[in-house]
Amino acid sequence: MLSMVAGQPPRRADVIVEGKRIVAVGPDPGTSDGDGRPASVIDATGCVVMPGLINAHTHTPMTLARGTMEGAGFPGPESLPTMPAGQDWRGRVTADDHEVAARLAIAEMIRSGTTTFVDMYRDMDRVARAVEDSGIRAALGWEIITFRSDPKQWLPYDEKTARRTFEESARFASDWHGKADGRITAWIAPHETSTCHEPWLSRSVELAAQLDLGILIHVAESAREVEFCRAQYQASPVELLSRTGALERRVIGAHSVYLSDSDLRTLAASRYTAAACLGCYLKLATDITPVPRLLAAGVNVALGTDSAATNNNLSIWDEINLNATVHGWQARDPTLMPGDTALRLATVGGAIALGLEHELGTIEAEKRADLIVVESHAPHLLPVEGALIANLIHSAAGLEVRDVLVDGRILMRDRRITSFDEATVLEAARATVRRRRSGVGLPQRYERP
Numbered sequence: 001m002l003s004m005v006a007g008q009p010p011r012r013a014d015v016i017v018e019g020k021r022i023v024a025v026g027p028d029p030g031t032s033d034g035d036g037r038p039a040s041v042i043d044a045t046g047c048v049v050m051p052g053l054i055n056a057h058t059h060t061p062m063t064l065a066r067g068t069m070e071g072a073g074f075p076g077p078e079s080l081p082t083m084p085a086g087q088d089w090r091g092r093v094t095a096d097d098h099e100v101a102a103r104l105a106i107a108e109m110i111r112s113g114t115t116t117f118v119d120m121y122r123d124m125d126r127v128a129r130a131v132e133d134s135g136i137r138a139a140l141g142w143e144i145i146t147f148r149s150d151p152k153q154w155l156p157y158d159e160k161t162a163r164r165t166f167e168e169s170a171r172f173a174s175d176w177h178g179k180a181d182g183r184i185t186a187w188i189a190p191h192e193t194s195t196c197h198e199p200w201l202s203r204s205v206e207l208a209a210q211l212d213l214g215i216l217i218h219v220a221e222s223a224r225e226v227e228f229c230r231a232q233y234q235a236s237p238v239e240l241l242s243r244t245g246a247l248e249r250r251v252i253g254a255h256s257v258y259l260s261d262s263d264l265r266t267l268a269a270s271r272y273t274a275a276a277c278l279g280c281y282l283k284l285a286t287d288i289t290p291v292p293r294l295l296a297a298g299v300n301v302a303l304g305t306d307s308a309a310t311n312n313n314l315s316i317w318d319e320i321n322l323n324a325t326v327h328g329w330q331a332r333d334p335t336l337m338p339g340d341t342a343l344r345l346a347t348v349g350g351a352i353a354l355g356l357e358h359e360l361g362t363i364e365a366e367k368r369a370d371l372i373v374v375e376s377h378a379p380h381l382l383p384v385e386g387a388l389i390a391n392l393i394h395s396a397a398g399l400e401v402r403d404v405l406v407d408g409r410i411l412m413r414d415r416r417i418t419s420f421d422e423a424t425v426l427e428a429a430r431a432t433v434r435r436r437r438s439g440v441g442l443p444q445r446y447e448r449p
Contacts, residue, residue, distance in 0.1 A: 001025070002389070003363040015049055016368040020407040024365055042413075043402055046377045048388065051314040051361055052115025052370040052406065054350025055303025057254040057275035058106035060130075061098035064433055065090050065309040070312070073284060089436040097432050099126035104429040105314055106134045107422050110397030111415075112315045112324045113372040115406045116350065116360065118252060118275070118304065120189040120216045122165070124172050126395035132180040134420040136409045137195040137370065139252075139354055140176065141189025141216040142169040144204050146197045155195055162200050169204070170300050173211055183407065185354070186211075187252075192218040193237040194228040202244045214355065215246055219253035219274075226258045238263035247272060251366070252353050254304065257287050273300040273353035276345075278322040279313070280306040291335050292327050292344075302349040303342075304396040316346050324393050339393035373403035384422045404419065 001013040001026070016024040066336045068090060093101075098121070109117055109292050116137040119127055124142040131138045146162035147155035169188055178188035188211070190204040192198035196217075208215050218228060220237045238259065241247050247270040255276035260265070267274070276289035294301050303319040305311050324342035351361030359368045375394070376384050378400055381391045405410040411419045437443075 001050050001363060002392075004051050004344060005362045005364060011046070015363060015369075015371065017371075017405070017408045020368060020409075022363060022365055022367050022369050022371075025254050025363055028446050037153075042373065042410075044330045044373050044403075046375065047402065048374045048376050048392065049363070050372055050374065051347045051363055052372050052404065053113050053346050054302060054354070054360070055109060055114045055304055055314065055316055056107070056252060056273065056302035056353050057118055057277055057306060059307040059309075059316060060117070060119050060127055060314075061093075061121045061123060062307035062309045063101040063105040063108075063358075064097065064429060066312050067253040069309050073286070080352075085137075087440040087442050089440045089442065090431075092134065092436055092439065095123040095126050097436070098123040099130055100311075100425075100432045102127040102130040102426045103134070103420075103425045104137055105308065106130055106313050107417060107420075107425050108308075110134070110136060110404050110411050110417055110419075111401065113374065113401035113404060114314070114316055115370040115372065115404060115411075116354070117314075118187075118216065118353070120187075120191075122168070125176070128172075128176045128179065128184055131184055133420060135183075135406050135409050137183045137194075137406055139185045139187055139216070140172075141212075142172040143189045143191045144169050144196050144200060145266035146200050147193045147195055157197055162197070165202060165265045166200060166207070166354040170207055170211075173207075173213060174319075177211070178211065181407070185213075187214045189216040192221065193240050194232075194324060198233070198244075201240070201246075205244050205246045205249065208249050209245070216252050217246070217254070218384045219256050220258040220263075220353040221255035223258060236260060236263055238266055242266055242270075249374070250355050252302070255289060257281075257289050259290065259293070264293065264299060268298040271355075273302050273349070275302050275304040275353070276323065277304045277306040277311070277319070278326055279318050280310040282322070282326070283312070284310060288326065288330075291323060292331070295341070300349060300352045301345050302348045302353040315398045318436060320346050320393055320396075340389050343389065343393055369405055369408035371403075371405045372401050375402050398434065 002010045013026050118139045120141040120143050124140050144165045148158035173186035176184050188204050188208040190201050233240050250271040252273045252275055254275045274294050276291050278288055281288040291301050305314045311372055320342045324337055324339040328336040348361040351357045360370055380395045
């Protein structure tokens with residue numbers, strides 16, 4: 001067992017679960033019924049039992065666009081790859097399509113051991129429905145945006161869009177917070193400081209305070225965003241968040257790349273979490289979240305994947321490996337980011353981000369039974385003697401996850417998803433993309449030149 005409790009090394013132990021919670025952990029923790037035998041047993045011999053992984057930033061409705069952004073840069077429409085005129089099917093997806101995409105994403109995440117994810121996009125009712133049906137845990141926010149799509153301009157302001165998305169965000173939060181037996185928490189999600197213009201950013205903060213909810217937002221993701229804020233508001237994105245009162249709330253700030261020392265001090269004094277998504281930065285060839293600087297300043301960090309369109313996968317194992325290697329490579333210091341730190345960001349860091357550190361992130365009595373079982377006897381993970389954590393960090397790919405539990409409910413057993421019909425989800429995803437491609441005249445098998 002790898003409990004992720006600070007200072008506690010891997011050890012042999014049983015984990016007793018009753019209902020939604022862990023009730024005992026140890027070499028002889030007792031049993032869950034009166035006759036000395038547990039009601040059911042998952043034999044994890046030769047495996048690692050550990051807390052479920054937490055994906056702190058993604059956009060699950062974009063999953064159907066996986067593979068369509070090869071060669072893309074960031075930011076701006078001029079850097080995006082284009083399909084032949086009139087054949088970009090991605091702009092024609094519907095709310096139904098977004099639900100199909102979310103279900104596909106959830107299947108992918110469960111298979112790789114993610115038990116909780118943070119998501120912000122539109123049509124979030126459909127994502128919430130997929131969460132409710134699947135048994136996974138999620139923090140969800142309907143994005144508040146204030147721009148219209150115009151290829152001739154850079155995100156021009158649009159009052160109608162601003163008002164509509166603000167109202168949708170408020171309604172979604174009221175409708176879904178605490179639903180799915182508490183597995184769904186709603187957050188208020190202004191898109192970014194340059195794409196949720198004032199006064200709507202301040203209104204978003206007021207809404208979060210009124211509903212007593214946290215805030216999801218992209219922060220300092222691009223140099224263009226920082227330049228916009230400086231020109232428009234005479235402030236950095238972090239200074240603008242502070243000015244609007246956002247940092248008085250719990251905030252998960254996706255990316256958090258371009259930060260000054262002053263910004264770091266401001267964030268460290270708040271309940272802010274930076275969600276680092278290294279996989280997408282490397283694919284898009286852009287700068288990366290300065291995770292060591294954030295941690296040294298006392299800012300919490302969690303790991304996210306961003307969308308499958310920009311990553312191209314939703315595996316937190318990839319993010320663990322990248323965080324354990326890329327920062328040290330940049331600094332030419334292999335000791336800069338110890339591997340167990342990267343693993344902690346994917347568990348404890350995510351739990352802190354959500355304000356659920358007393359419920360998730362470690363294996364301890366009274367915590368939620370969000371657990372995964374990882375097979376450790378595969379050739380690429382051996383030997384485990386004295387090297388278990390290093391091998392998980394640098395060698396695991398997610399395919400080794402065998403069993404997944406959320407709130408004590410088994411979502412995957414022996415690599416078979418049990419909480420929904422995975423085959424139906426996969427076929428719906430294939431059929432949706434075929435239909436959208438056919439609708440714009442693309443052949444069944446199309447590769448962008």
